[in-house]
Amino acid sequence: MRRAVQRFAKARIVRAIMSMSSRRPRGRGAAAAAALVAAAACTLPDVEPAPPEADPVAFRDKVYPVILADCGFNGCHGDPARSFAVFGPGRRRLRPETDLDAPVTAEELAVSFTRARSMLASRDGIQRAPLLRKPLAEDAGGVSHGGTDPWGHGIYGSKTDERFQVLVVWALAATP
Amino acid sequence: MIARPRTSRTALATLALLAAAPTAARAFSELPRFAEPAVDGGGEGRYFTGAPPDGLSCSVCHDGGPTPAVTVEGLPDQVVAGTRYDLSLTWPDDGRRYALALELVDADGKHPAVTLPAAADQPAAMKCTTPAGGVAASTVDIGARRVVAVAPCGARALNLSFTPASDRTVYLGVGVVAADDKNDVAGDGVLELRRDLGAGSGGCNVGGASPGLLVALVALGVVGRPRRRRARASRPRSR
Numbered sequence: 001m002r003r004a005v006q007r008f009a010k011a012r013i014v015r016a017i018m019s020m021s022s023r024r025p026r027g028r029g030a031a032a033a034a035a036l037v038a039a040a041a042c043t044l045p046d047v048e049p050a051p052p053e054a055d056p057v058a059f060r061d062k063v064y065p066v067i068l069a070d071c072g073f074n075g076c077h078g079d080p081a082r083s084f085a086v087f088g089p090g091r092r093r094l095r096p097e098t099d100l101d102a103p104v105t106a107e108e109l110a111v112s113f114t115r116a117r118s119m120l121a122s123r124d125g126i127q128r129a130p131l132l133r134k135p136l137a138e139d140a141g142g143v144s145h146g147g148t149d150p151w152g153h154g155i156y157g158s159k160t161d162e163r164f165q166v167l168v169v170w171a172l173a174a175t176p
Numbered sequence: 177m178i179a180r181p182r183t184s185r186t187a188l189a190t191l192a193l194l195a196a197a198p199t200a201a202r203a204f205s206e207l208p209r210f211a212e213p214a215v216d217g218g219g220e221g222r223y224f225t226g227a228p229p230d231g232l233s234c235s236v237c238h239d240g241g242p243t244p245a246v247t248v249e250g251l252p253d254q255v256v257a258g259t260r261y262d263l264s265l266t267w268p269d270d271g272r273r274y275a276l277a278l279e280l281v282d283a284d285g286k287h288p289a290v291t292l293p294a295a296a297d298q299p300a301a302m303k304c305t306t307p308a309g310g311v312a313a314s315t316v317d318i319g320a321r322r323v324v325a326v327a328p329c330g331a332r333a334l335n336l337s338f339t340p341a342s343d344r345t346v347y348l349g350v351g352v353v354a355a356d357d358k359n360d361v362a363g364d365g366v367l368e369l370r371r372d373l374g375a376g377s378g379g380c381n382v383g384g385a386s387p388g389l390l391v392a393l394v395a396l397g398v399v400g401r402p403r404r405r406r407a408r409a410s411r412p413r414s415r
Contacts, residue, residue, distance in 0.1 A: 064215070065213060065214055065215045065220075068214040068215060069213075069214030069220035069222070072214070073232070073236035073237050074236065074237045074238075074239070074361055075235060075236045075237060075239060076236055078237075088214070088215065088217075089214075089215065089216060089217035090214065090216070090217025090218060090219075091217075091237070100217070100359070100360065101217045104215065149226075149231030149232055150226070150368075150370055151228050151231060151347075151370070153228070153231050
């Protein structure tokens with residue numbers, strides 16, 4: 001969607017440049033075009049990279065149990081309004097009619113997969129993807145995270161945490 | 177989000193097939209459930225006491241009701257090795273179902289000899305009303321940790337004792353849920369109490385209140401529920 005918006009915006013800029021070039025002296029037109037391009041570079045939204053292709057089987061078997069246990073609380077990433085959200089038994093259910101304790105549904109698994117996969121998108125390489133930085137304690141290389149507990153602890157205290165490693169293995173196996 | 181539709185659909189279809197092998201479902205209302213895997217609806221070893229080993233407490237799920245008015249008595253400013261402390265928590269009979277999880281733990285992740293009174297010695301307020309006279313409080317050991325839990329069966333008090341083996345700081349975490357009649361996490365009042373006892377701290381990490389004042393403040397619900405995102409003081413981690 002953002003790419004489409006960007007393509008549309010760029011097309012408008014090109015049309016504007018051509019229009020100006022046709023009715024203004026070349027020198028002024030070129031200067032105006034350069035200014036427009038510069039302005040466009042400043043105002044266009046940043047391109048968000050596509051999330052990499054990730055393994056759904058590994059997600060179901062390895063990653064989902066970890067993020068459901070560590071992230072999927074109602075007040076945290078069990079909230080469907082969050083960009084990263086995970087749903088399942090004993091936590092928030094994707095559909096209110098689903099019994100709290102019923103096994104995970106295919107839809108919940110699919111949505112959780114999509115939301116988790118979106119957290120692998122990163123301009124700076126997958127090792128700096130939000131899924132690998134947000135839950136990690138800041139002094140271990142993580143970034144600010146609302147899930148830091150009142151004692152000041154991140155979800156995972158170090159990169160060697162075996163549960164964090166589950167996320168790392170899945171993320172690094174994903175193909176851009 | 178930008179996705180590649182074809183592969184994405186394939187992955188989602190795969191997941192749909194994979195989800196066709198369900199696991200057993202069980203009620204999430206008893207202490208053993210917190211030890212069970214999250215995919216079965218359990219806590220996966222997290223008891224939500226709010227003490228350092230758990231970190232998080234009840235409010236990550238329960239929300240929306242009036243904060244429970246819990247009175248805490250017997251907390252020392254600073255623990256002294258070999259001294260027995262008798263701790264008492266009481267809450268009102270206001271028609272809500274109260275459940276509680278509590279943990280005392282030192283910096284090494286060990287509990288300071290936490291014990292409950294024998295069932296025969298427990299006062300009536302510690303007992304269930306449904307079933308009448310049943311034992312409400314129980315403990316579960318997780319390695320060197322000991323979690324105390326009170327089942328939502330009508331009890332109105334918890335008494336326990338602890339005896340630290342050293343003068344080092346002991347951390348306390350308590351999570352109390354006062355549930356409404358609905359079988360969900362909405363509309364439930366939550367109180368969280370976190371304190372460190374020792375090393376001259378003498379205060380409450382959520383408000384820096386003095387112990388004498390703490391009882392009154394907790395009863396008023398003033399310091400009972402810190403905002404998780406606000407309090408980020410550096411504390412030693414015990415796990």
